[in-house]
Amino acid sequence: MEMSIEQKKATPKVERKKGGFRTLPFIIANETFERVANVGLHVNMILYLLQEYNFDPATGAIVVFLWNAVSNCIPMFGAFLSDSGLGRFRVIALGTIIDLAGLVVLWLTAIIRRARPECHNEEACAKPTSFQLLFLFSALALMALGAGGIRPCTLAFTADQISNPENPQNERTLKSFFNWYYVSVGVSVSISVIFIVYIQVKAGWAVGFGIPVGLMTFSTLMYFLGSSLYVKVKPNKSLLTSFAQVIAAAWKNRHLSLPPTNSDAWYFHNDSILVQPTDKVRYVT
Structure with a gap:
């Protein structure tokens, strides 16, 4: 393998x-x-x-x-x-x-x-x-x-x-x-x-x-x-820990205001053809 x-x-x-x-x-x-x-x-x-x-x-x-x-x-x-x-x-x-x-x-x-x-x-x-x-x-x-x-x-x-x-x-x-x-x-x-x-x-x-x-x-x-x-391999980091961290971060930031609608104010283009997301979370050029 x-x-x-x-x-x-x-x-x-x-x-x-x-x-x-x-x-x-x-x-x-x-x-x-x-x-x-x-x-x-x-x-x-x-x-x-x-x-x-x-x-x-x-x-x-x-x-x-x-x-x-x-x-x-x-x-x-x-x-x-x-x-x-x-x-x-x-x-x-x-x-x-x-x-x-x-x-x-x-x-x-x-x-x-x-x-x-x-x-x-x-x-x-x-x-x-x-x-x-x-x-x-x-x-x-x-x-x-x-x-x-x-x-x-x-x-x-x-x-x-x-x-x-x-x-x-x-x-x-x-x-x-x-x-x-x-x-x-x-x-x-x-x-x-x-x-x-x-x-x-x-x-x-x-x-x-x-x-x-x-x-x-x-x-x-x-x-x-x-x-x-026996070879006793130590377990990896708990998967529950990472999952709990994601939930905690999402809950902590639940009151943050959304970024401005003007894409130039919060997008870093770096020669990308992607400009701004639509309401369906898809990019338009």
């Missing part, structure tokens, strides 16, 4: 003593096991809501849809936070911990019997209480927040480790990495959809949710074990 002169100037210089391919197993393991742990839950969650929480199909579909929508929207805020505030390493770390907490809470809903509504027979199933719904939705919300910290930053964070503009083979190295990265993503999603869903159906929800918890715990440990090896 080629960078313009402005991008090269804006890119912080980092020490090459850190980073490199030795950091990839830690980061790729974090991303891979996170997907294996979470994708299978998204696929089979509708059955869990119907069978264990006695949701009707329409309500269950709405809950799963909203959960997927939030999980796919929050990464935009995670990317913004990493670029303008905390940096990629901290956002991924925070997302990993939050995601693990969400998986543990969901696992507890399958272990603790009182966390789910009672069902004595197929015709006498109680509706979930407010506490039970809060317990369930807290797990889904935590997992969505965790995904918002991991997914938008992992690829860029890994590129920070192996990108070296001074190396003539840098572009080829990055292309090769991106290829293998998406191969690992595809394999992890396939494994999750096939095996995690199968285990949930055959071994029960407690085991089916417990395995993702174990995988995510291993993912978290792998990520933090490589902490001393």
Whole structure:
């Protein structure tokens, strides 16, 4: 990938003593096991809501849809936070911990019997209480927040480790990495959809949710074990700061009088053929 002169100037210089391919197993393991742990839950969650929480199909579909929508929207805020505030390493770390907490809470809903509504027979199933719904939705919300910290930053964070503009083979190295990265993503999603869903159906929800918890715990440990090896690029200046400065300047100058209509009094021509603006903010000659 080629960078313009402005991008090269804006890119912080980092020490090459850190980073490199030795950091990839830690980061790729974090991303891979996170997907294996979470994708299978998204696929089979509708059955869990119907069978264990006695949701009707329409309500269950709405809950799963909203959960997927939030999980796919929050990464935009995670990317913004990493670029303008905390940096990629901290956002991924925070997302990993939050995601693990969400998986543990969901696992507890399958272990603790009182966390789910009672069902004595197929015709006498109680509706979930407010506490039970809060317990369930807290797990889904935590997992969505965790995904918002991991997914938008992992690829860029890994590129920070192996990108070296001074190396003539840098572009080829990055292309090769991106290829293998998406191969690992595809394999992890396939494994999750096939095996995690199968285990949930055959071994029960407690085991089916417990395995993702174990995988995510291993993912978290792998990520933090490589902490001393990572290249941690500092975030850029907050975008909100510049935006707030523009708004503040506009508000401060809101009472300033308009310039005179005589263009010669406030235009510096400098041999320009543009003389004065029209009411539609277009120039006439």
